[in-house]
Amino acid sequence: xxxxxxxxxxxxxxxxxxxxxxxxxxxxxxxxxxxxxxxxxxxxxxxxxxxxxxxxxxxxxxxxxxxxxxxxxxxxxxxxxxxxxxxxxxxxxxxxxxxxxxxxxxxxxxxxxxxxxxxxxxxxxxxxxxxxxxxxxxxxxxxxxxxxxxxxxxxxxxxxxxxxxxxxxxxxxxxxxxxxxxxxxxxxxxxxxxxxxxxxxxxxxxxxxxxxxxxxxxxxxxxxxxxxxxxxxxxxxxxxxxxxxxxxxxxxxxxxxxxxxxxxxxxxxxxxxxxxxxxxxxxxxxxxxxxxxxxxxxxxxxxxxxxxxxxxxxxxxxxxxxxxxxxxxxxxxxxxxxxxxxxxxxxxxxxxxxxxxxxxxxxxxxxxxxxxxxxxxxxxxxxxxxxxxxxxxxxxxxxxxxxxxxxxxxxxxxxxxxxxxxxxxxxxxxxxxxxxxxxxxxxxxxxxxxxxxxxxxxxxxxxxxxxxxxxxxxxxxxxxxxxxxxxxxxxxxxxxxxxxxxxxxxxxxxxxxxxxxxxxxxxxxxxxxxxxxxxxxxxxxxxxxxxxxxxxxxxxxxxxxxxxxxxxxxxxxxxxxxxxxxxxxxxxxxxxxxxxxxxxxxxxxxxxxxxxxxxxxxxxxxxxxxxxxxxxxxxxxxxxxxxxxxxxxx
Amino acid sequence: xxxxxxxxxxxxxxxxxxxxxxxxxxxxxxxxxxxxxxxxxxxxxxxxxxxxxxxxxxxxxxxxxxxxxxxxxxxxxxxxxxxxxxxxxxxxxxxxxxxx
Numbered sequence: 001x002x003x004x005x006x007x008x009x010x011x012x013x014x015x016x017x018x019x020x021x022x023x024x025x026x027x028x029x030x031x032x033x034x035x036x037x038x039x040x041x042x043x044x045x046x047x048x049x050x051x052x053x054x055x056x057x058x059x060x061x062x063x064x065x066x067x068x069x070x071x072x073x074x075x076x077x078x079x080x081x082x083x084x085x086x087x088x089x090x091x092x093x094x095x096x097x098x099x100x101x102x103x104x105x106x107x108x109x110x111x112x113x114x115x116x117x118x119x120x121x122x123x124x125x126x127x128x129x130x131x132x133x134x135x136x137x138x139x140x141x142x143x144x145x146x147x148x149x150x151x152x153x154x155x156x157x158x159x160x161x162x163x164x165x166x167x168x169x170x171x172x173x174x175x176x177x178x179x180x181x182x183x184x185x186x187x188x189x190x191x192x193x194x195x196x197x198x199x200x201x202x203x204x205x206x207x208x209x210x211x212x213x214x215x216x217x218x219x220x221x222x223x224x225x226x227x228x229x230x231x232x233x234x235x236x237x238x239x240x241x242x243x244x245x246x247x248x249x250x251x252x253x254x255x256x257x258x259x260x261x262x263x264x265x266x267x268x269x270x271x272x273x274x275x276x277x278x279x280x281x282x283x284x285x286x287x288x289x290x291x292x293x294x295x296x297x298x299x300x301x302x303x304x305x306x307x308x309x310x311x312x313x314x315x316x317x318x319x320x321x322x323x324x325x326x327x328x329x330x331x332x333x334x335x336x337x338x339x340x341x342x343x344x345x346x347x348x349x350x351x352x353x354x355x356x357x358x359x360x361x362x363x364x365x366x367x368x369x370x371x372x373x374x375x376x377x378x379x380x381x382x383x384x385x386x387x388x389x390x391x392x393x394x395x396x397x398x399x400x401x402x403x404x405x406x407x408x409x410x411x412x413x414x415x416x417x418x419x420x421x422x423x424x425x426x427x428x429x430x431x432x433x434x435x436x437x438x439x440x441x442x443x444x445x446x447x448x449x450x451x452x453x454x455x456x457x458x459x460x461x462x463x464x465x466x467x468x469x470x471x472x473x474x475x476x477x478x479x480x481x482x483x484x485x486x487x488x489x490x491x492x493x494x495x496x497x498x499x500x501x502x503x504x505x506x507x508x509x510x511x512x513x514x515x516x517x518x519x520x521x522x523x524x525x526x527x528x529x530x531x532x533x534x535x536x537x538x539x540x541x542x543x544x545x546x547x548x549x550x551x552x553x554x555x556x557x558x559x560x561x562x563x564x565x566x567x568x569x570x571x572x573x574x575x576x577x578x579x580x581x582x583x584x585x586x587x588x589x590x591x592x593x594x595x596x597x598x599x600x601x602x603x604x605x606x607x608x609x610x611x612x613x614x615x616x617x618x619x620x621x622x623x624x625x626x627x628x629x630x631x632x633x634x635x636x637x638x639x640x641x642x643x644x645x646x647x648x649x650x
Numbered sequence: 651x652x653x654x655x656x657x658x659x660x661x662x663x664x665x666x667x668x669x670x671x672x673x674x675x676x677x678x679x680x681x682x683x684x685x686x687x688x689x690x691x692x693x694x695x696x697x698x699x700x701x702x703x704x705x706x707x708x709x710x711x712x713x714x715x716x717x718x719x720x721x722x723x724x725x726x727x728x729x730x731x732x733x734x735x736x737x738x739x740x741x742x743x744x745x746x747x748x749x750x
Contacts, residue, residue, distance in 0.1 A: 626746045633673050 002052055003044070004060045004077040004135060007087065010041040011127035018124065022117025031102045034120035038098045038127055042091035049084040056080045056501065059137055059201075066140070073198055078137035082502040085338060086134035086270055089345045092475075093262045094127050096468040100353050101254040103464035104360060119159060119252065126152035130263050134270060138198040139188045142271070146184065146235065149264045150177050156259060157251040169247035176244040180234015184271075187227030194220055204277045212281050225278050225285040229292075232268025236322050239296045243572060245319055249311040253356030256311060261318050261352050262345035269325040269341050273334040276503055280332060287416055290330025294411070294424040297323030299570070301431035306556075306566045309366045310355050310443065313435055317392065318348055320428060324407050327425060331418075333410035334503045335496045339483050340407055343399035346475035347391040351436075353469055354385040357461040358443060362454065368442045370454075375444040377458045380466050382444045384473040389440050391476040393433035393534045399480030401531070404429060406485065408530055409523050422526070429530050433537025441546040485523065657698035664691035678730050678740045682723075689719050 014037030022030050052058050057080035066073040079087070101123065108116050129148025136142040151174075158170025188198070195203045213219035232238070237245035248260050259265070272279055272289065279286055297320045304316035321344050328337035361378060362371060375382045391398035394405065408429070412422040448455050460466070483495035544551045556563040568574075623634070664687055671684035693712045700708025730740065737745055 628742045628746065629673055629676075636669055636673065 002048060002058060002060060002079075004048065004058070004079055005062055005075075007041050007045050007048070007091070008128050008131035008135060010037045010044070011124040011131065013037055015121045015124035015128060018117045019121035022121055025117065027106070027116050030117045030120050034124050035095070035098045035102065037124055038091070038095045041127065041131070042095045045084075045087045045091045048079065049088065052079065053084070056084075070196060071192070071198075073138060073140045075141065076137035076199070077135045078200065079135065080502055081499045082270075082273060082338065083134050085342060085499070087131060089342050090127070090130050090134060090263050093345050093349050093472070094123075094130075094258060096471055097254050097258040097262075097349060097353065098123060100257075100356070100465050100468040101252075103462045104254055104356055105252065106462075115159065119156075122152055122155045122159070123254070123258070126156070126259060126264070130267075133267055137200055139191060139200075139203075140198045142274075143185065143188060146231070146267060146271075147181065149259070149267060150174060150181065150235070153177075153248070153259050153264055156255040157248045159251055159255065163250070165247075166250040169244075169250040173244035173248050176241050177234040180231045180241050182230075183227045183234075184231020187224050187231065190220070190224045190227060194224065200274070207277045207281060210281055212283060215284050215287075218284075219282070221278055222282040222284050225275070225282045226288065228271065228275060228278070229268075229285060229289055232271055232326070233292065234268075235271075236265050236268030236326070237319050238268070238292050238322065238326060239299060242296065242300065242319050243576060246312050246315045246569070249309070249315050253311065253352055253359060256315070257349045257352030257356070260315065261348040265318060265322055266325070266341045266345065269322070269329060269337050272326070272329045273338050273503065276329075276334045279329070283415075286330050286332065288330070289326050290411070290414065290421055291417075293323045293326025293328075293330050294421045294428075295323070296320070297327065297428040298424050298431070299323075301428045301435070302566055303569050304435040305431060305438070306563060308369055310358065310368050310371075310439060311352070311366055313368075313439060314348070314351050314355060317351075317432065317435065320432065321348065321392070324404065324425065324428070327411055327421060328407040331410050331414035331421065333407065335499045336403065336406045336410055338499060338503075339495050340403035343391070343403040343476070343479050346472055346479050347388040347398075347400060350384055350388040350469060350472035350476050351392070353465070353472065354381050354388065357381040357465055357469065358385075360461050360465070361458045362450070363457060365450065365454070368439060370450040371443045371448065372446045372450075373444070373448045374458060378444075378460050380460060380469065384469040385444070386440055387473045388476050389436040391480075393436055393538065394429055394530060395534060396531055397477075399476055399478070402480035402483055402485070405527050405530060406483065409485070409526055412522075412526060426530055426533060430533035430537040433534040434541050437538045437541035438545050441541055445546055446549060485527070654698055654702045657694060661691040661694040661698070664688075664694065676741045676743055678733070678742060678745075681742065682726055682730070686719060686723070689715055 014034050017033050017037075018025075018030055022033075025033075057078060060077045060079075062075040062077070064072060064074045098120075101119070105116055105119055108119075126149060129145045129152055131145070133142055133145025133149060136145055154170045154174040157173050158167045160166045161170075191203060192198055195206050197203060207221065210221065213222050234241045245260060245265065249256055251260075279289070300316045300319035300323065304313050304320065307313045307316065321340070325337040325340050325344070328334070328340060357378065358371070358374060358381060359366060361374070361381075365371070387398070391400040394401045404425075408422055408425045411425050412418050414421055448458075482498075483493055544555065565571075668684045668686075668688035668691060671687065672681050675681055675684065693715055696708040696712045696715070700706065700712075733745060734740055739745065
């Protein structure tokens with residue numbers, strides 16, 4: 001008997017315990033409950049996946065949640081290769097980040113330990129929602145998790161809600177993703193309309209029998225998948241809905257690592273991989289996905305080059321890497337999207353946690369130009385950060401190399417615009433190496449730029465924070481070896497093979513088949529090219545930021561226009577504000593508030609009704625004189641009128 | 651044989667007298683008697699119609715009305731006595747307040 005339901009329920013239990021009783025518990029107990037529940041869930045997940053991997057797909061039907069006519073939505077959980085990869089990523093990385101948070105949040109002061117219990121309660125609630133999302137066996141339950149993670153994201157971004165910018169960032173994240181969720185829910189309604197069910201298996205079975213829709217016309221599946229992708233752009237911070245993610249860095253750093261790097265933001269990629277049968281039959285959508293992914297990767301990468309806030313650089317890097325994943329999905333290489341999702345989860349969580357360790361030492365300072373030389377005092381943090389940077393830059397031997405290379409290779413073989421997509425991805429790879437090593441050199445090398453006292457305060461983080469860093473660093477190194485390209489040692493493609501039952505169906509086009517054996521040499525060339533550009537990126541970072549730091553200013557001065565364009569993030573927030581927010585405010589203020597609400601609803605309906613009732617009442621109240629004989633007279637008048645009506649009225 | 655019309659006209663006159671008495675008079679006892687007058691004028695029509703259509707049900711109704719009127723008289727008079735003890739007046743215009 002499998003007990004999949006325990007995997008999401010355990011963190012929910014932790015959330016409830018901490019949320020309800022946490023105020024009365026000490027920090028130690030809060031941490032034990034939170035980490036314990038996550039750890040149990042993680043252990044159980046590993047156990048179930050190892051034990052039952054021969055029985056995939058494993059479906060558990062627990063109870064019917066909604067039943068109306070032919071609509072049935074059940075609390076049904078699905079464990080198959082795809083969801084087990086996601087469950088492993090979520091629980092393992094979630095557990096490590098929970099452990100890290102014990103140390104990171106230890107210094108929260110104030111009433112109720114500065115919301116220590118609240119933090120862990122939200123984190124556990126997030127784990128519950130995320131696990132529901134990835135384990136759901138129908139789109140509605142998936143949507144529950146989808147919204148649940150959005151809620152927890154909001155709560156945790158605004159964790160320091162007394163800070164205006166934090167609570168604003170929370171609202172921004174919630175509302176921006178809500179625009180995407182609108183599309184997602186429409187897509188789900190469409191699915192029900194077309195397929196008559198929300199359950200994955202019947203939908204995919206029916207869709208598999210449908211033919212690939214032509215590019216030129218907007219078919220049903222194209223509409224559905226475009227709407228679903230709209231949800232993905234919101235949740236996974238792609239153009240044009242990415243704006244919330246950089247602001248989301250207002251939350252505590254473990255939150256950024258867990259939600260805004262490793263798990264929640266990858267929900268869109270997971271959703272597309274899960275619905276791959278639908279997407280594969282809508283080539284137009286796939287092209288849109290690939291284009292948006294590639295453009296977002298480049299766009300966010302360029303912004304990341306010049307930002308000064310350490311966490312924001314990492315946030316733009318996350319957006320950029322998510323772009324890679326969508327690029328992979330868009331060219332039909334879903335397995336590679338999920339592969340990059342997994343490796344990215346390791347090294348990006350590690351980058352954030354290491355950044356949190358730096359922040360911890362710098363007392364919350366985030367401007368990288370006020371740091372420098374931290375390597376001397378924070379060796380472990382330094383080395384883990386470097387490993388993660390090498391991994392994300394795609395240096396051979398580390399996980400990022402394998403996943404990024406596979407994506408670029410698949411992009412190159414895409415049926416349409418393959419060279420273009422590859423070129424964008426290739427340039428982005430260089431940018432990635434450049435901005436990551438900019439951080440490495442500016443923060444950890446050179447001379448300390450901050451105040452004297454700050455330097456004295458710099459210290460290595462406690463062991464409870466370092467151990468997760470080291471484990472994640474190991475993950476960032478080895479997690480790529482599950483999928484080694486064929487030209488290296490004959491290749492190990494266990495990841496693709498593992499995911500094949502979910503992701504490979506007759507009709508889904510595969511890059512491997514498109515690419516002939518002769519192009520095998522091309523793959524090696526491309527790999528060499530991408531490694532070369534990564535190395536160039538690192539060397540450029542070295543030349544600008546380490547060997548001659550004054551060069552950075554000179555270059556910024558020479559290309560002032562581009563610099564300021566990038567530094568102000570293409571003025572995206574300002575443009576959104578002018579084009580979308582201002583008109584909405586205007587309509588809301590003058591149309592909805594002043595005209596509709598104050599004048600029509602308040603004036604006409606509310607006060608108007610009152611006025612009519614009051615005037616009629618004041619006219620009629622003279623009838624109630626309080627004299628019995630008056631009333632008697634009215635009774636007589638009434639009786640006479642009735643008799644008159646009966647006699648002559650008809 | 652007196653025709654039906656005479657009974658009805660008499661009943662109408664009695665009823666109107668009752669109404670007028672009820673509306674015009676101030677004394678509670680008088681109003682009470684006016685109500686009895688109206689009830690009895692209705693009884694008269696009942697009996698008259700009962701004879702006219704040769705059916706006993708009208709007369710049964712009369713018994714009902716009489717029983718109700720008796721009960722009403724008992725309750726009403728009790729109220730009037732209680733009222734007089736409290737207010738020392740029987741004019742309706744002076745007892746238009748619930749509270750003293």
